[in-house]
Amino acid sequence: MSKNLAPKNNVFYRNQNWRYPKIEKAKGIYLYDESGNVYIDGCSGSVVANIGHGNEEVATYSKALIERLGFTHLSRWTVDVIEETAKKVADFAPGDLNHVYFVSGGSEATETAVKMARQYFVERDGHSSKWKVISKWNSYHGNTIGALSMTGITSRRKIFDNYLLNFPKIEQFYLYRNTWGLDDRKKMSIKAAEALEQEIKEHGSDNIAAFISEPIVGSAAPGIHPDKIYFDKVREICDKYDILLIIDEVMSGFGRTGEKFAVNHYDLVPDILVAAKGMSAGYTPIGCAIANDEIFNTIMVKGSGHFIHGHTYAGNPLSCGIAGKVMDIIERDDIIENAKIQGHYLMERLQGLYQYDCIGDIRGKGLMIGIEFVKNKKTKEPFEKDVQFNNKIMEACFEQGLIIYPGGGSVDGELGDHMLLAPPLNITRDEVDLLFVKLEAGIQAANDAYFKEAK
Numbered sequence: 001m002s003k004n005l006a007p008k009n010n011v012f013y014r015n016q017n018w019r020y021p022k023i024e025k026a027k028g029i030y031l032y033d034e035s036g037n038v039y040i041d042g043c044s045g046s047v048v049a050n051i052g053h054g055n056e057e058v059a060t061y062s063k064a065l066i067e068r069l070g071f072t073h074l075s076r077w078t079v080d081v082i083e084e085t086a087k088k089v090a091d092f093a094p095g096d097l098n099h100v101y102f103v104s105g106g107s108e109a110t111e112t113a114v115k116m117a118r119q120y121f122v123e124r125d126g127h128s129s130k131w132k133v134i135s136k137w138n139s140y141h142g143n144t145i146g147a148l149s150m151t152g153i154t155s156r157r158k159i160f161d162n163y164l165l166n167f168p169k170i171e172q173f174y175l176y177r178n179t180w181g182l183d184d185r186k187k188m189s190i191k192a193a194e195a196l197e198q199e200i201k202e203h204g205s206d207n208i209a210a211f212i213s214e215p216i217v218g219s220a221a222p223g224i225h226p227d228k229i230y231f232d233k234v235r236e237i238c239d240k241y242d243i244l245l246i247i248d249e250v251m252s253g254f255g256r257t258g259e260k261f262a263v264n265h266y267d268l269v270p271d272i273l274v275a276a277k278g279m280s281a282g283y284t285p286i287g288c289a290i291a292n293d294e295i296f297n298t299i300m301v302k303g304s305g306h307f308i309h310g311h312t313y314a315g316n317p318l319s320c321g322i323a324g325k326v327m328d329i330i331e332r333d334d335i336i337e338n339a340k341i342q343g344h345y346l347m348e349r350l351q352g353l354y355q356y357d358c359i360g361d362i363r364g365k366g367l368m369i370g371i372e373f374v375k376n377k378k379t380k381e382p383f384e385k386d387v388q389f390n391n392k393i394m395e396a397c398f399e400q401g402l403i404i405y406p407g408g409g410s411v412d413g414e415l416g417d418h419m420l421l422a423p424p425l426n427i428t429r430d431e432v433d434l435l436f437v438k439l440e441a442g443i444q445a446a447n448d449a450y451f452k453e454a455k
Contacts, residue, residue, distance in 0.1 A: 154413025
């Protein structure tokens with residue numbers, strides 16, 4: 001890729017080596033740039049636009065709410081839309097996850113969960129040595145310092161390592177690449193759960209406050225997921241050692257996997273569930289940490305009654321109201337069921353991609369699907385880092401008018417190319433077919449260019 005392609009203006013872009021076409025409008029699954037080019041949003045931005053772009057009902061509602069009320073601070077005021085949306089979120093969530101702490105996004109949500117877990121033990125016991133959070137390699141929980149401490153992607157952590165907390169990591173439930181050499185999902189899931197118990201013993205349960213996991217992995221190793229027995233055992237282990245279970249559904253929540261929350265695939269009720277992204281479908285920044293009755297009552301009823309935490313936009317009424325409207329649309333229009341149906345259909349079509357030399361593994365649930373690319377199918381050898389095969393795929397799909405979510409580091413934190421497919425949840429069958437045609441054309445072009453050149 002050429003250098004210094006970003007537009008020359010006052011924006012501090014994330015990647016100076018990308019050309020950033022200027023988008024003028026968006027509708028449904030489509031983006032339109034200033035040159036008249038049309039793109040399918042095959043990743044919902046960053047797994048955000050769950051109900052698609054340009055929803056006029058949300059626009060009309062937002063205008064009316066802005067005219068009525070723009071901002072209040074949750075430390076002093078409450079508003080009807082804050083309370084109503086909290087009720088909707090609690091109704092979406094399983095079990096006794098009844099208490100919703102609103103924030104502005106995913107990193108804030110995971111940091112909130114960690115601080116909530118720590119304060120819970122201090123309030124409950126008067127004094128507690130519990131502070132560490134066990135997380136996993138091949139995981140992503142956010143970019144702020146606390147969230148990055150839990151994140152298990154070496155390339156994202158490396159230059160900030162001096163700032164990070166000493167949180168332990170265990171192996172991910174990664175069937176395609178597990179160190180136990182297992183090709184059975186159930187057996188691999190049992191081993192992955194046992195790794196948690198071993199890590200707890202090594203650090204001492206008195207030092208562990210929580211274990212955090214994605215139910216289906218997002219950007220770190222897209223689409224990987226365990227057998228149900230994994231979370232059955234993890235729940236038992238956390239209860240046995242008095243450790244809180246935090247589930248990160250920033251990407252997978254609000255219908256993305258064909259369930260309201262992905263934990264429903266496993267009949268799992270965590271102690272804290274964090275969510276963001278699809279909660280408002282990108283129409284406003286918002287996220288949340290949802291606590292169970294025990295945590296809430298310990299801190300807010302029996303304890304000090306004061307959670308020592310806060311953000312300016314926590315419980316912003318405009319964001320809460322828009323998220324509530326999005327949730328209404330999701331339920332009314334059966335968008336979660338559509339995600340399940342279209343996700344199953346897309347997964348069936350994707351099986352045809354195994355004909356290409358670069359395709360190593362295809363996995364996922366609903367409309368959260370990962371594709372892993374390899375240099376050698378038999379050995380699962382990844383491409384060299386300087387090949388940047390994920391970028392070659394991204395560029396080839398871009399030329400076809402399809403936007404995907406590329407990534408890397410799934411093998412060892414540095415090597416390993418993959419992509420995440422996550423179109424808007426209201427995508428139609430015909431649109432899935434069109435997406436697939438463009439995707440296959442992009443993969444074929446990148447595949448042929450590399451392997452023909454290699455020969």
